Amino acid sequence: MAACKRILTHLLAEADVEIGGHHPWDIRITDERLFREILLRKNLALGEGYMRGWWNCDHVDEFICRVLKSGAAGRVSNTWRLAARAIPALVFNLQTPSRSKAVARRHYDLGNDLFQAFLDPYLQYSCAYYKNIAERDLDAAPGEAVRRDLARAQRAKLRLICDKLALKPGERLLDIGCGWGGLARFAAEEYGCRVVGVNISREQIAFAREFCAGLPVEIREQDYRTLDEPFDKIVSVGMFEHVGPKNYAAYMDAAARCLRPGGVFLLHTIGANATSPEIDPWIEKYVFPNGNLPSAAQIARASEPFFVMEDWHNFGPDYDRTLMSWLRNFRESWPGLRDKYGEPFRRMWEYYLQSCAGAFRARDIQLWQVVFTHIGDRQPDCRAG
Numbered sequence: 001m002a003a004c005k006r007i008l009t010h011l012l013a014e015a016d017v018e019i020g021g022h023h024p025w026d027i028r029i030t031d032e033r034l035f036r037e038i039l040l041r042k043n044l045a046l047g048e049g050y051m052r053g054w055w056n057c058d059h060v061d062e063f064i065c066r067v068l069k070s071g072a073a074g075r076v077s078n079t080w081r082l083a084a085r086a087i088p089a090l091v092f093n094l095q096t097p098s099r100s101k102a103v104a105r106r107h108y109d110l111g112n113d114l115f116q117a118f119l120d121p122y123l124q125y126s127c128a129y130y131k132n133i134a135e136r137d138l139d140a141a142p143g144e145a146v147r148r149d150l151a152r153a154q155r156a157k158l159r160l161i162c163d164k165l166a167l168k169p170g171e172r173l174l175d176i177g178c179g180w181g182g183l184a185r186f187a188a189e190e191y192g193c194r195v196v197g198v199n200i201s202r203e204q205i206a207f208a209r210e211f212c213a214g215l216p217v218e219i220r221e222q223d224y225r226t227l228d229e230p231f232d233k234i235v236s237v238g239m240f241e242h243v244g245p246k247n248y249a250a251y252m253d254a255a256a257r258c259l260r261p262g263g264v265f266l267l268h269t270i271g272a273n274a275t276s277p278e279i280d281p282w283i284e285k286y287v288f289p290n291g292n293l294p295s296a297a298q299i300a301r302a303s304e305p306f307f308v309m310e311d312w313h314n315f316g317p318d319y320d321r322t323l324m325s326w327l328r329n330f331r332e333s334w335p336g337l338r339d340k341y342g343e344p345f346r347r348m349w350e351y352y353l354q355s356c357a358g359a360f361r362a363r364d365i366q367l368w369q370v371v372f373t374h375i376g377d378r379q380p381d382c383r384a385g
Contacts, residue, residue, distance in 0.1 A: 004035035015070035017063060025062035027055050047282030050351045051344060060351060061324065064358025102289045108201035114341065115180070117333035118326045120147070120154040122182030123207075126238035126268060127319040127367045128153030129160050138324050143332050150325045153318070158186045161235060164311070164371055164382045165264050167191040171232040174198070174258060176224050177239025181208025181217065188215040196231070198222040225250055230260045240269035244292050245277075248302035256306035256374070264380050265307065265372040269294060270319075270365055287352050293365060307372035311382040316366040323357035 009019055018026045029035075031054035037045035049055050057063045119125060130153045138146060161183065167173065169192030175184050178197025181204075187193040194216040199205050200223060208219045224239075225247075234255050243251050255265050272293040279292050296312075303309060327350065334346060341349075359365050371382040 004039050005032065008035050008038060011072040012067070015066040015072045017066055024058040025066055027057045027063060029055050031055075041281075044281040044285065047286065047351055047355070051286075051347050053347070060354035061320075061327075061357040061361065064355045065361040068359060068362035068364045104201040104204075106289055107287060109203040111340070112180070112203055112207050114337060117337060118329035120151040122151075122154055122158065122186060123180035123211075124154040124157065124182050124237075125179055127157065127270075127315065128322045128325075129157035129315060130318045130321055131156065131315075135321075138321075138328050143328065146325050146328050150322070150329070153322070154182075155186075158183055159190070161237070161266055161268065161369070162187055162191050164369070165233045165235060165266055166380050166382075167193050167233060170194070172196070172230070174227070174231040174234045176227075176234065176236035176255070177242075178204075178208060178219060179238070180204050181211045181219060183235065183237060184208065184217045184219070185212045185215060188212065188217050193233075196220065198224060198227065224254050227254050227258050229258060231258050232260055232263050234259050234263065234265040235268070236266070237268040238270075240267060241291050241293055242288070243294075244290065245294070245298060248294065248298060249305075252302045252306045255372075259374065261374060262377055263374070264310075264382065266382075267299070267368075267370045267372070269299075269368055269370075271296060271299070271368045272365060273363075282355075283352070286348055296368075299368075299370060303370075303372060306375075308375050308377070309370060310373055310379060311369075311371040313369040313371075314366050315369075316360050316363065319360040319367050320357050323353050323360070327353040327357070 012019065012027075016025075017023075019029055020026065031049075031052070034045070034049045034054045037049060041048075050060070115123060115125060120128075128150060130149075133149055133153055133156070136145065136149065165173070167187060171191075171193050173184075173187055173193045173195045175187075175195060175197040178184055178199050181197060184195040184197045188195050195212075195218070197208060197212075197217065197219045198221075199208070199219065200221060202221070205219055205221050208217075212219065224243075236255075240251070259265050270293055272295045275295040275297050284291060300309070330349060330353065338346070356365075360367070371380070373380060
């Protein structure tokens with residue numbers, strides 16, 4: 001145990017993190033079994049240790065950011081157990097139509113009350129767009145100000161998407177993975193579009209149908225692979241992370257066969273800096289089962305037979321602020337959620353939001369909006385915002 005502690009202490013020092021230190025990103029250890037577990041199981045042990053209360057930190061987000069930027073995590077060797085976790089993704093299709101429902105049941109169907117507690121009024125569970133919205137100290141700012149800024153930034157994201165698509169009244173828009181229907185409602189109300197949203201989360205579908213009632217919006221329970229009808233424009237926000245490398249070509253093929261000549265397709269996705277079969281084992285186990293972040297190379301290869309890439313926009317740093325705003329809202333709403341979800345869930349959810357914020361702050365992961373058109377079509381004005 002002592003040797004494990006020495007190794008971890010040295011690695012953390014490279015990230016300017018001290019065990020028992022006085023900085024808000026320093027960590028406090030309450031169970032020294034953590035040291036051995038981290039050397040054996042890396043990220044999975046770190047997250048599970050936090051969930052169990054084996055360690056604490058005032059700002060987990062900044063701790064994760066510093067560890068990632070220093071490269072210290074990469075100097076902990078993978079054990080055979082961790083290496084073995086990548087084998088199923090290499091061999092099997094983990095996102096078949098039946099397997100893809102796992103993330104809907106275990107995450108998106110957790111409860112609409114949970115997501116309403118920390119998201120904006122349009123229930124946008126993806127990166128907001130904070131351009132032209134002043135920075136705030138999220139710890140010191142009034143809660144209403146944080147929520148107001150988040151709502152403004154999410155509306156700005158929705159408008160950015162609709163303007164890049166050059167939406168026009170009467171056009172038929174397909175929203176692949178439509179969430180709680182926020183984008184569909186915005187496009188119908190603000191741009192006069194007719195929208196079809198497809199989803200596999202029953203909780204989201206039920207909410208979206210009610211949220212978009214009275215508008216020219218149809219919400220379907222349908223897998224993207226079965227789509228085969230014409231649309232003027234196509235959008236997909238925060239869904240591609242669940243498609244998986246073995247299905248990227250099928251996904252692009254579905255979008256291509258549904259997009260009319262002269263149409264525009266916008267893909268909004270979190271992305272990885274490098275192509276890898278590995279996924280964060282803690283995120284995969286506790287948050288997004290069977291998820292996988294695409295790399296730029298994978299998106300380019302999958303789209304190449306079908307589309308011209310017109311624009312590639314990275315505003316990943318805005319996800320840091322988005323996640324920290326969600327965290328602030330979640331903490332303020334927790335008293336009303338505690339009885340239903342319980343203390344272990346609170347620590348899991350707070351670790352999830354903070355660790356992801358730290359990863360974006362470290363530029364370890366990105367947020368991309370990519371605009372596509374059919375080969376040979378006229379170039380649209382897709383540089384809005």
